[in-house]
Amino acid sequence: MSAAPHPPGTVAWHRQGIEAGVLLLARCQVCQAHHYYPSIVCRACGSDKLAAVEASGRGTVYASTVNAGDPGFSVAIVELAEGPRVLTTLAVPDLPIDAPVELFFDDGSQGRRPCFRTAP
Ligand SMILES: [Zn+2]
Numbered sequence: 001m002s003a004a005p006h007p008p009g010t011v012a013w014h015r016q017g018i019e020a021g022v023l024l025l026a027r028c029q030v031c032q033a034h035h036y037y038p039s040i041v042c043r044a045c046g047s048d049k050l051a052a053v054e055a056s057g058r059g060t061v062y063a064s065t066v067n068a069g070d071p072g073f074s075v076a077i078v079e080l081a082e083g084p085r086v087l088t089t090l091a092v093p094d095l096p097i098d099a100p101v102e103l104f105f106d107d108g109s110q111g112r113r114p115c116f117r118t119a120p
Pocket of ligand 1: 028029030031032033042043044045046047
């Protein structure tokens, strides 16, 4: 997403990506570490040279639990293929640890949010 007017590392930048249907990561230009949530410096090496990249949308279930308020979804931590872990929701409850998942966006009553489902 090269036309993003917000600099990588801001909440507005992150939110803009979600509204556009992409999950943005910041990649450190020094050590190549990827960061999911907005940050103005690399949490691995301290560099402020971060560039925006789109997440592939692929990942695996790192942890999950039942959401008693919405049994159709599970609260989960997904480890992205790029490395960062994302606190998110699974559209398929009871997926085992390490199950492959893919990103989609749920346009619910609370706005668009990144979610994951079983990968084909
Ligand atoms: Zn770095």
